[in-house]
Amino acid sequence: MIQVYDSLTRQMAPFKPHIPGHVSIYTCGVTPYDHSHIGHARPAVVWDVIRRHLRRRGYVVTFVQNFTDIDDKIIRRAEELGRPVDDLATEYMAEYHQILDHLGVMPPDYAPRVTENIGPIVEYIEALIQKGKAYAARGDVYFRVKSDPEYGRLSGRKLEDMLEGVRVEVEPGKEYPGDFALWKSAGAGEPAWPSPWGPGRPGWHIECSAMSMRYLGAHFDMHGGGMDLIFPHHENERAQSRAYLEDEAVTLWVHSGLITRGDVKMSKSLKNGVTLGELLDQFPPHVLRTYLLSVHYRSPLDFDERYIQDWSRALSRIDRLWQDVREAPPARDVADGDWAETLVGFEEQFLAALDDDFNTARAFAIVFDMVNAAHRGIDQGNGEMARGLARRNLAVADDILGFLPEQPGTGAMDEALLQSVVSARDGARRERNWAFSDALRTILTDAGYEVLDGADGTRVHRRSLHDTN
RNA sequence: GGCGACGUAGCCAAGUGGUAAGGCAGGGGUCUGCAAAACCCCUAUGCCCCGGUUCGAAUCCGGGCGUCGCCUCCA
Numbered sequence: 416m417i418q419v420y421d422s423l424t425r426q427m428a429p430f431k432p433h434i435p436g437h438v439s440i441y442t443c444g445v446t447p448y449d450h451s452h453i454g455h456a457r458p459a460v461v462w463d464v465i466r467r468h469l470r471r472r473g474y475v476v477t478f479v480q481n482f483t484d485i486d487d488k489i490i491r492r493a494e495e496l497g498r499p500v501d502d503l504a505t506e507y508m509a510e511y512h513q514i515l516d517h518l519g520v521m522p523p524d525y526a527p528r529v530t531e532n533i534g535p536i537v538e539y540i541e542a543l544i545q546k547g548k549a550y551a552a553r554g555d556v557y558f559r560v561k562s563d564p565e566y567g568r569l570s571g572r573k574l575e576d577m578l579e580g581v582r583v584e585v586e587p588g589k590e591y592p593g594d595f596a597l598w599k600s601a602g603a604g605e606p607a608w609p610s611p612w613g614p615g616r617p618g619w620h621i622e623c624s625a626m627s628m629r630y631l632g633a634h635f636d637m638h639g640g641g642m643d644l645i646f647p648h649h650e651n652e653r654a655q656s657r658a659y660l661e662d663e664a665v666t667l668w669v670h671s672g673l674i675t676r677g678d679v680k681m682s683k684s685l686k687n688g689v690t691l692g693e694l695l696d697q698f699p700p701h702v703l704r705t706y707l708l709s710v711h712y713r714s715p716l717d718f719d720e721r722y723i724q725d726w727s728r729a730l731s732r733i734d735r736l737w738q739d740v741r742e743a744p745p746a747r748d749v750a751d752g753d754w755a756e757t758l759v760g761f762e763e764q765f766l767a768a769l770d771d772d773f774n775t776a777r778a779f780a781i782v783f784d785m786v787n788a789a790h791r792g793i794d795q796g797n798g799e800m801a802r803g804l805a806r807r808n809l810a811v812a813d814d815i816l817g818f819l820p821e822q823p824g825t826g827a828m829d830e831a832l833l834q835s836v837v838s839a840r841d842g843a844r845r846e847r848n849w850a851f852s853d854a855l856r857t858i859l860t861d862a863g864y865e866v867l868d869g870a871d872g873t874r875v876h877r878r879s880l881h882d883t884n
Numbered sequence: 885g886g887c888g889a890c891g892u893a894g895c896c897a898a899g900u901g902g903u904a905a906g907g908c909a910g911g912g913g914u915c916u917g918c919a920a921a922a923c924c925c926c927u928a929u930g931c932c933c934c935g936g937u938u939c940g941a942a943u944c945c946g947g948g949c950g951u952c953g954c955c956u957c958c959a
Contacts, residue, residue, distance in 0.1 A: 445959070454959045488957070570954075576886045577955055619957095641959030642889095648958095671959070678951070683958050709907085710897065715890085715952070722896060725908040729896095732907085735921070768898095776898050780906035787906095787923090794923050849917055856919080867921055874921095 417472065417770045419637070420713065422645065422668035423569050423653075427772065432636045433666060437475050440466070441627040441665075442639035443648065444480040444526070447507030448489040451514050452688040453718055454681055458641050458671045460704050461712040461773070463520040465637075465669075467815040468769045479630045480523040481623060482508055485530050485616050490605055500606050501530070514691045517700045519817040525630045529622045532629065533608045536617045539625040539659060540597045540610075548658035552588030554600030554613040560593045563654045569668065570646035595651050597621045620651040627664065628656075638665040642673055642713075643682075672715045681718065689718070702727045705818045708775040729783070730818060735865075736786050737809050737819055738876040739793075739802065746803030752795070757788035758804040762811050775816065782812050828862050837875055840866075844873075 417430035432438045442462055445455050466476050484504040493500040512522065529536070540556055543549035548562050560566050560574065567573050574593055586596075596618035601607035607614035627635060640649065649668065656664035673680055676687045694703055697720075706726045710716045749755055761781065768777040785808050792801025813819045828836070840855040856866050859875060867874045 443959075446957090452959085456959085458959050570887085572887050572955070639959095643954080643958055646954060647956095673953075673959075675952080680953065681958090688958095714897085717896085719896095722908090725896065728909095729907045774898075777905075780898065783906050790922055791924095844917080847917070853918075860920095865920075868916070868919085869921080870915080 417469075418772055419667050419669060420772050422670045423665075425571075428667060430636075430667070432474065433634055436473070437477065438469050438637070439477045439479075439631040439635035440637045440639065441479045441481075441623070441631055441635055443623060443641075443644055444482050445507075445511055446483040446486055446488055447504045447511060448486075448492040449507065450690040450692060451507070451511045452681070452690050453694060454641065454674045454688065455511065456515070456518060456691055456703070457674055457707045457712075457716065458639060459515050459520050460518060460707045461671045461775075462639055463518075463817075464708060464769075464775060464815055465773050466521060468766075468773065471766065471815060472770075477525075477631065478521075478523045479525045479527065479627065481626050482526060482528045483619065483622060484508065484528045485606060486619060504528075504530075510692075514695065517695060518704045519700065520704075527626045527630060529617060529626075532622065532626050533617070535629050536621055536625040537598075537608075537610050539621060539628075539655075540617075543597065543655065543658055546658060548655075549597055550590065551598075551612045552590075554615060555586070555588055555596055556598035556612055556618075557586075557589055557594040558597050558651065558655060558658075559590065560595065560654065561591055563657055565657065566654050567650065569653050570650045572646070595620065595647065597655075620648055621655060623648075623652045624655040624659065624664070628659075633660055634662075634664055634666070636665075637667045637669050639669045639671070642670040645670060671712045672710075675715050675717045677719070678717055698723055698727070699820055701818055701820050702730060705730060705779075705816060708816060709779060711772075711774055711776050713772075733782060733786055733809070733818055734820060735876075736789055736805060739874075740789070740806040740809065743799075743802035743806045745807065746800040748800065750792070750797045750800055752792070752797075754788035754791040754795070754801070755797070755804075757785055758792065758801065758808065761785045761804075761808045765808075765812055769815065778812070778816065779818075782809075782816070782818075785812075828864070833859075833864070833875065837873060841873055844868075 418427045419430050420426070421428045440462070442458065445451065462478070462480075466478055469476050482504070485500065489500055489504055493503045496503065508528075512526075516522070540549060543558065544551065544556065547559070549556055549558050567577070577593065598610060598612055598615050598621075599618055600613055600615040605616070607616060627638070638649070653663075653665070675681060676689075679687065681688050691703075698706075702723065706723050707716065709726050749759060764781045765778055765785075768774045768781055771777070785805070789801045789805035789808075792798070792804075809819070836855055836859060840852050840859075843849075843852040843855065859866050864875045864877060867876070
């Protein structure tokens, strides 16, 4: 039984897709007007794990993630750069996809753009006007927020409270200060599409209501995004969909926690962000990916190089075991001992952790326990069995979490050279020529290999991660 | 000001009623030519503080203190 925390009810809910065996998910993507940053990566990676886990549990998953490729910010940015809006959006969308690909994130099944869905959006708005939930005013269209008695429930606030804040500017055409735009009339020189209310563009929230319906149908199972989207974006989206459908569109609202820097939220206005491009120059993709998974997805995650280093060291424990067991044949029999129990029971434990609101932090703890058990098995002389089970277990876990490094295409040394250096070193060691042996070890180490002298001979494997710093 | 979340070892972090996962760092061992890796042992009688409910609370309730978030663009 999979349990998921629902932001609307603020409780855990059993996961039951409305079409048995199928899961439909819509998450808010990015507004492509600047480089992707670490805050974009977290929900992407989290949803990737959710998709992979649901798939592992036998569901067919349809995953939609939109691009808000027309909006005030893009227009402003394009003006600054003197570039066409569409051009800019396309470039940043490509960058986004490319980086997520590095992070091992599966591409969405559909990645609709707002500008390719203007028709459905206009129809949606027209329907809202017909139902009396929205009204046109001077070329703009606004949603009548007071028409929804539940408005404010998702974000946990009351309309009156919100309007006490000074910041709500009252547009001349609004009936009520809290009403928000469904359609915005175009200013001079701005990109515009024709509509019954004159040329303009969609407001920020309507696209998700219209596109989720287009790609997933009126009702879908999970809606995701960062917690900062709860208000106003998802609150408004929910109001629109409720008005249109006279029912809920979304079964579960799933929000990921924000990234902080020194415990302060990372945000556009604070300009304390780090771009993913920069980070990928600094850390291997799988380290970055799994660092984002090292904490439960709803908790805030403080982003600090020091923490990533710690995490990277932890990951190398797993990597080393993998290097040792990757070629191991399947285990044939099972020995006694608590380590054997851990290895055998791993998969069930691991998947159960993810069933519980996608608890990746606990899933990792179970992986570490398993790694430890495998080593114990090996140390106790049951290497064949321990390696065989560990290989399978790591493959199962990696398929969802993605913690193993991508296989390097080419070694730092040519394979034949590597072999000859290793055997030269073995010879030196047999002759107890420690100086030469140590020199060769230094050469191997500098070339990026880890040298492991054991009772059963010397093994060499590519060093990964932090060791190279 | 309104609303909300959180506060677990030196650090990161799981854990929503049954007696504190995991990782990093640190200390001591085993192994080793040395080193690394790996293994073993140790490192929170206590989970911000004070009350309460309960046979029993890190976990529930009340009150403090502190941190952060939303109310404005944001994933």
